[in-house]
Amino acid sequence: MRRTLLFLPLLLSPLAQAMQALDDDSLASVSGRDGISMETTGPGWSAGSISYIEDGQTLSFKGVSGRPQDAASKSTTTLDVEDDRLRIEHSSRPQVLSVDNIEMAGSTKSFGSMRAFYSLGYSLKLKGGGASGVSGFAVSDSHLSLRDVTFYYRDNGFDLIVNGLSFDTYLNNAYLDIVNGGSGQEIQLSLGDTRLVGQIGGLGLDLAHGDPAGQVVTPGAPDTRDPNHARSLGQIKLDLNLGGSLSIGGGGASGEGLRIRPNLSIANSLFEYRDDGVLRAENFSGLLSSNSGLTLDLEQDALGGYARIAFADLRLNATLGGLVIGNSANQKLGSLGLDLVFQDEGSRQNWLKLRPGGDPTSGLKGIGADLSWNMRDSSVSLTDNGNSLWFSGLRTHGSGQITLDLTKNCAAAGPGCHPSIWGGSEQSGYAGHFDGLRVGLSNVKGSYSFDGLRVGSPDAPLQGGTELLVLMEIFPAFDFNLNGQLTLLPGGAVGDGLTYNADFYIAESRAAITVDETGKGLWLDGMNYDMHFRDGSLDISAGTGVGSDKGGVELRKGTYWSKLDVSDVRWGDRSTGTSLGRIVLKRYESGSTLALSSGGAGALCVGGSGANAAACSASGGRWEDRGDEGVSVKLKSRFVRDGSGNPANSVASNEKRNQVIWETKRNTDANGKPINGTGSQLVVDNFYTADGDPANPDRNDYGLQVDLNLDVAPTKVKIKSGPNAGSSVSPDPLGFAVNGQIRFKEINVDRVQNVHPVGGASTAMFGIKAQNADIRANLTATPIN
Template sequence: MHRNLLLVPLLCFSLPSLAMQALDDDSLASVNGQSGISMEISGGGWSAGNVSYSEDGKTVALKDVSNRPASGSTATSTTKIDVVGNQMVVEHKASPQQLAVNNIEMAGSSKSFGSFRAFYTLGATLKVKGGGASGVSGIGLDDSKLSLTDVTFYYRDNGFDLIVNGMSFDAYLNAAYVDIVSGGSGKEIKLDLGNLRLVANIGGISLDLAHSDAVSGVPATPGSPDTRDPNYSKSFGSLNLDLRLGGSLSIGSGGASGQGIRIRPNLTISNSLFQYQDEGVLRAENFSGVLSSTNGLTFDLESDGVGTYAQVKFPDLRLNATLGGLIIGNASNQKLGSLGIDLNFLDDGAKQNWLKLRPGGDPNSGLKGVTADVSWNMVNSSVSLTDNGNSMWFSGLRTNGTGQITLDLTKSCAAGASTSCYAGTQSDMSKGNYNGHFDGLRLGLNNVKGSYSFDGLRVGTANAPLQGGTELLVLMEIFPAYDFTLNGQLTIQPGGNVGSGVRYNADFYVTEARAAITVDENGRGLWLSGTSYDMHFRDGTLDIASGAAGEKGGVELRKGTYWSKLDVSDVRWGDRATGTSLGRIMLKRFEQGSSLALSSGGAGALCVGASGGTASACGAAGGRWEDRGNEGVSVKLKSVFVRDTAVDTAVNGVATDEKRNQVLWETNRSGGNGTGAQLVIDNFSTSDGDPNNPNANTYGVNADLNLDVAPTKVKVKSGANAGTNVTPDPLGFAVNGRITFKEVNVDRLQNVHPTGGAVTAMYGIKAQNADIRANLTATPIN
């Protein structure tokens, strides 16, 4: 270490006279020096066997913590401190380093949260001034920058790695202050962000499930094999953020009870950019919002009969955000418009908002991972869509529930059983009750009991009259109200159908469910009551596609091989629990090659009530020409139904195969399900209807929906002005739809008696070349 100090001699020793004399101004002018302090540090880093935090008798510990050179045996850093004007300027530069934590544990538990490593380069230029936001005390920062570059992060769970690479963070601080203020139950450290710009990039996220060291997976010996998992070279996609932040963040002592930490956010985001990049883009060119809490978020260490956990509570929290200039798919696409969310979390008696983090994940996934007990209660929230200046709100959104979620890196036993994988108890991995693991990042869902509902739609203004129209979204299985118990798993891997993206395998088991097809503000409508719903996905993908020439691209969800069973004990009209039952409905689906695509841009200009490609042609045909603008949402659903070629099992003459397309309606039950008369549409499937290739089945049933918020023509229903148009044209939720298929086949239509068995009423039903078009706009009745 060396220091260069500015020496300003006021006295000098004169050798000839051996006496001290004062220097004059000319002599002082000839003195040269450098101001400030410069520190150079070099070494092999540091390590600690244990770093722990204790609170209320509970402890979380970081084991084998170290910070060492990223390569070689020596790391260097340079720090310069100077005073320029009324500011202290600190400049810091360092060579690449590696931070490692071998295990994250909680006292008293044999499990852990796993381990991590981070390779990084740290740099900073800080211009510090005295005086906080009040200008009297505290610290201020102007024209300052903090940067983390060349970051690669590894999270390890039971020997498997989640890898975040190509990561960088640059924070530009101006008019930022740090103060100690009075707040909450005592003193708080308050960080006023001033004008903070945060630029963050993630080049890609990948997995290494080969029990190798992802860093040194490529051996130093030439010709030796690469021991990394093939997923290492695949990516979930890249992320870019350019956020302009304001507001404040306050940190105080004391959690929800006893010791702990309390953080009160009051953050604002304005004029920011969000972009996810796959083959296409998901980009919000004007991202803004607010994150705030009055009581704050509390962090505590607690324990119960299960063990010790870290708890986060947020009795009140508001997230309001607008994704403006939203583009999905091709960067040259028309915009969706803007998507807004206003989410309000608020404790209400037993309905609370908290998160309990426990070490260890799924019991069959080793001793590492994360388990989260969750509880949530969201009230009076909304989701809005603005399309060419016209807005629509899904108003009165409410949801609450509890459950447990696990997070693990897992591996299947497809290549042979070993201690690093879990095969489950079901030998046939294609069965619905398969409970083994797949390769990837596994999200486990255990007894998640919840519900959601929203009051209805509002168009024009946020306080406009409530109206119907949500029924138009049931085709996408978005219900106006839904109660459920959810179990299952979702396992994802990097790499989509093409290039970056997501591959997934999933099993969802919904029980004790009630879903509304249509419902009014009093909870009365058409309900699917006493519902169970099993869904299974194999080798599905999720991509943001740019689209081929002339196509929009967008979010593309491919189901892979999909089979499901929806069993509704009672279709009720009126109250969800006591309304009149229309009988039991069961729907089985077996699909391969089905997909859902979502892109920005709605219907644009179209002819309503007739056919015509121009306004004049439409009017001549008796239609009405409407231009719904260049914004909106387009949805394409494709369902390819596969024929079951053999009956494996049957009851009372009705096939019970899991992978089979079937609709069953049952009435006049004397007891439970299966005791009434049934009408069964059995083994339906799609086909391309090609005589030269009768097995071709790629077209399926297509549903194309264009969603817009747009004005439309409405006539007065009664009174003196009956039959005249309402003026001005009222805004509504407009859905332009088209359903097409080439061929749909049904093996047989069965009538089934509970004791007499099944009788085939019709055999070999076929429908071909359907093209059904509809245009509906939901507007307020008044």
């Protein structure tokens, strides 16, 4: 196994070049009883190139340097022996680490460049003898500190900026050993009782490239940085109690390389993301493990060199307890559990190939990745007031390409910006990428499914209820072929958060509306789905605390339009079931929102009305208290009227229009496949919401509102047949409980059309209005057994 580091050239600091021997008088004043202290100064170091060579492939870091932020500052290191341990104290002067370019040999593209400002300090107490007590090191009562970090990643002249980054690591009963692993000797770090406290103050972008030195603008000088450099995606805080071990050994998936074998545990930890509101897990615990380990190899194919990260097996088991979303005073969601199992199965494997250069239309820098994944036998669980629900039998696999670039809108940037293929009918007003961090998706083909819900225990009978999630476009099974882009910009609708622009293209895919364990159900076959988002945002709001405004995760869709074209709605088998015909759904929305907050329905009256148990019972209802945990979802859809008019004797084809088309009795081609547009159609055309205000008929603030309270709770169930028919099941069975309300002030439909393949389109109804609806429903899905 060979490792090669090439330093071209290594520039020694003047400090090293000026070292001199101490004379006798100087040595006479040195005492070892209190240890040794050293102070260092100097301009730092630099290297023209640092290269890692493995299996004939080379990864190079060009123009590398480490320098003090202030050349006159000093670093201090003290060594002494304390209670049979070697104590090392280090206080570093603020440093700057720079890499001008990260390349792979033979490629004209690069991963970009980076610069980091930081201060490092540590206090270590070391003792000989590792976990075995014979060889290695034992580390106790030690502290490592990385503070005042500002990190810049530069891609094609634009900067991604991480501000206010810091980590404090406390080590106790930790050991460093050389052990025999599954593929040879490994360096093993046993974490013992380790605590990691960290935070990220903010993440921003500078798309003006007005801060080339990566430093604060000189007072009085013009500030040419992009305004978004001061905006943030939010703040993160971590307080993790870590255990287990981490092993590092030589040899990748083949030949030379690196193998990392994690067996890490997390217990009684805290995770918090903060915007104006908070997303916090007050009791975070879990396990990350891999038997075969994660491998890192440098390889090459017809497209050039790449770094390959692979894992044949990996398990992530995590519980986020005491979840609070929105306001810190909110009721809790309960706990969210993840048990994700990644496992290679034949051609379905888990790997990531990192390539220099991002999207081909975004210049020569950036990050590209080919990926493949396979997850099986996994689950996601929700525990609400001690009652648990599992999304059981979760499986997913697929492959595709992802790119990461910092980009700028060509229409605003002018010459020198990189053009883009996205935009569709907007091309005249959108001549390139959007401003921000762009994630590109190319030929991402995959599938996911889950068996169903289990309530009470992970081996409880499977039951229905997943159909209720289709309102949020979460299908119980989905085969997809995805292309598109998502561009993120720091700063939400208010304060921190993010704004986004996106285009997604799903082609020749298949999704289930409802499906049983045999794969039979209601399927959308031959699905093509185009979605476009403009100026959307994602925030966490604290809310007002008044009424139902508890804040939470707020997704604003901005201006949104989409077209869902389903060749066959099938009942039964996904590909051979009876076809109910073709369905087309076009949507055009502005200002639609989705909000998610912790806390479910609480106490409510089922089957009646009343604000307390007595009033509910008197109305013929049943009073249920579903506890103070759960999830609340608020959806508001504001459908916009297409003002371009309604063409006579034909169906409007505008992209930005709300329309439903049901087509049957289509002609077929030589292969027996239906030909769209050749059958009879029923068209609900140009529907939209309004506030029903006679003084302002164009006002459209209220929209169509759907409120859902999701809980896991017991409910009353009657026995349908048998000797005990009519009596209640005892004890009350647990179920997936959904309390829902649908409201709107006014929904309008311009016209309903009948379309004959020969005779053309005719209007059957015109000018339809439905006003002031308030529909309430309560459903609890329980297993049938």
